[in-house]
Amino acid sequence: MKEIIIKNELSKKFKRSYPLISPTDLTEASQKPTNEWVKFVSQQKEFIGYGYLGHQNKGIGWMVSFDESQPINDNLLKQLFNEAFEKRQGLMNDPLTTAFRLFNGEGDGLGGIIIDWYDGYLVISWYNQVIYSFKEQLLTIIQNCFGEELLGVYEKVRFEGKGLAESSHLSGNQASEPLLIQENGVSYATYLNEGLMTGIFLDQREVRNQLIEGLAMGKTVLNTFSYTGAFSVASLIGGAEKTTSVDLAKRSLNKTREMFEVNGINASEQDIIVMDVFDYYKFALRKNLSFDVIILDPPSFSRNKKKTFSVAKNYNELVAEAVAILNKDGILIASSNAANVPLPKFEKLVEQGINESKRKFEKMALYQLPVDFAVNKNFKEGNYLKVMIYKIF
Template identity: 55%
Template sequence: MRQIIIDNKAVKRINKKYPLIHKEDIVSDYELETGEWVSFFSQGKQFLGYGYLGVQNKGYGWILSFKKEQPITSDFLKDCLAEAITKRSAYFNDPQTTAFRILNGEGDNFGGLTIDWYDNYLVLSWYNLSIYQHQKEIVALLSEIIPDIKGIYEKIRFKSESLPESSFVWGSESPEPLIVKENGVNYATYLNEGLMTGIFLDQKEVRNYLVDGFSSGQTLLNTFSYTGAFSVAAAVGGASHTTSVDLAKRSIEKTEEQFRVNGIDPESQTIFVMDVFNYFKYAEKKGFSFDVVVLDPPSFARNKKKTFSVAKDYGKLTTEAVRLINKNGKLIASTNAANVNFDKFEKMVEKGIKEAGKGFKQQRVFRLPSDFAVSNTFSEGNYLKVLVYEII
C-alpha cells in the first residue's frame, strides 16, 4: 500500500480523528484520483490512518480508518455500510417516513459518498473520482446488505466530462414520480432528473415543525421555494394560505404536483415565478403581508447581472423579508452554506431584523436531523442552520 507523508503540523488534528486531508497537509509526492487505498504517516513515520486521495470541494482526501490493524478491505467497507444502515433502524421502521439518508459521508466514517433511501430505491452521490472508482464494489455490497433494494441511481457531484451527472445503475427503474412519505406527507420525487430529486431530505425536521401545526391558521410565504415542500408541509399542517416564490419556471408545475399528491387543490394556493427580491418589492407595493416567512436560499445564485451569496447578502434578504411579516409573525431563516458558521449566520440574521426596525425573540434552532450523522471530530459537517424567530 502506498504511503502518503503528512506534514507534522497536521498530525495533532488527525490524531484527534479529524478525517479530512487538505492539500497543504501532504508533503510527499502523490497522485490524485488513482482510486487506490493509501496509508498516511507523519514525517516522523507515525501511522495516522488508511484512506484515499481525491479532490473535492472540501479537500484532497479522506481517512476512513484510524486503526493500523484495520486496513480498508471489502469486509471493512461492508461493515462500515452495514453499521450506518443499522443506525437508521428507527427510520426503516417508521411507515410514515420512507425517504431518508442511510450514509452521510464523513459522519459515517466514509468521506466522499452519501446514500439516500427513497422507498426501496437508493441514490448514491459521489463527491470525487477516487471513491467513484469503487462504484461496482460498493453497489454489489449494498445489494447484499439490503436485499429489499429495488434499484440504485447515482449522482456525480464532481467535475467530469465523461460521466452523466445522474444515471440509473442497478436493479429496476423507479416509477416517475416516485411518491415518498415524510412524517405522513406525500412528496413526488424523480430519481434521475439531474442532481436534485424534488426534496431536500435534510430539512425533514423543519417541515415536520410546519406539519405539526406551527403555521396552523397562518398565512405563509415560502421564498426560493423549489418544489414547494415547505408550502405543502404548512398546508397539511393547517396553514390558511401559502404563497410560493421561485425564479425557475418549472417551480409552478413541480409545486402544483406536490399539492396534488396530498389531495390539495393547487388553485387554492398562490405560486409566483419571480426573483425573490423583485417579489418583495411587488408584495410591498400590493400591501401583502404574512404571518410566517421561510427563507431558504441557495448558497450562491446568479440571475442575469445579479448575484446572491449567503455570506454577503443574507442580512439584506432578511431585512426585506421581515418588512412583510405581520405583527408577532414568524421568520424561519435557513442556510446550508458550509462557509458560514452558525455564529456568523445568527449575527447576519439578527442584524437584518434590526435593520428592518423590528425586535425579535429566537424560538427554535434546527441543525441536521439524526439520519444526517455528524462526526464529533468534524463539526463543519453539520452544515444546516435553521433559526426560527418571533418578529416583535
C-alpha cells in the same frame, strides 16, 4: 500500499481522528490523487491513518481508518455500511416516513459517498473521481446488505467527470415517475433520475414537521426559494390559511402544483409565482401584501442578470427585506446549508437583518441536521444545516 506524507506540524489534528485532508496538510510530492486506498504517515514515517486522496469541493481526501491493524478492505467497508444501515432501522420501519439518509459520508466513516433511501430505492451520490473508481467494490458491498426489499439503485455523479452522466439508473427496477414518498405522513413527488436533485431536500424533515404540526396554523405563509413547494405543502397540511410560493426557476410552477395535487390540495387556491425573490419583495410592498410566516431557504450562492447573492455576504439583506413584509408577531424561518458559514456567523447575519428593520424578536428554535444525517464528532463543520425560527414583534 502507497504512503502519503503529512507534514509533521499538521499531523496533530489527525491524531484526534479528524477526517478531512487539505492540500496544505501534505508535502508537495504527496498531493497527486491516486486511484487506490493509501496509508498516511508523518515525515518520520509514523503511522497516521488509512484513506484516499480525491479532489472535491471540500479538501482533497478523507481518512477512513485510524487503526494501523485495520486497513481499508471489504471487511471494514461492510462494517461501516452495516453499522450505518442498522442505525436507521427505526426510520426503515416507520410507515409514515419512507425517504431518508442511509449513509452520510464522513459522518458514517467514509467521506465522498452518500446514500439516500427512497421507498425501496437507493440513490448513491459520488463526490469525487477517486471514490467513484471504487464503485464496483462499494456497490457489491452495499447491495449485499439488502434483500428483496431493495427494488433498484440510482447514482448521482457530483463531480466533473468527462463522459459521465450526472444521473443514472444502475440496477433493479426503475422507479415510477413521480415516485411518491412519505415523510411524517405527507406525500411528496420525487424523481430519482431527473438531474442531481430529486424534488425534496431530506435534511429539512424536522422543520417541515414543525409546519405539519401547526407552526403556521391559521396563518398566511410566504415560501421563498420554494423549489418544489415542500414547505408550502407542509404548511397547508398543518392548517395554514394560504401559501405563496416564490422561485425564479420556471420548473417550480409545475413541480409545486404537482406537490399540492398529490396531497389533495387545490393548487389554484394557492399563489405560485415565478419571480426573483428580491423583486417579489418590491412587488409585495407596492401591493401592500404581508404575511404571518416567511420561510427563507436560499441556495448558498446564486446569480441572475440583476444580482449576485451569497449567504455569507447577503443573508442579512434577504432577512431585512423579508421582515418589511412580515406581520406583527410574525414568524421568520431562516435556513441555510452553506458549509462556509458557521452557526454563530449565520445567527449574526439573521439578527443583523432583523435589527435593520428596527423590529424586536424572540428566538424560538434552532434545527440542524436530523439524526440520519450523521455528523462525525471530530468534524463538526459537517453539520452544515442551520435553521433558526424567530418570532418578530
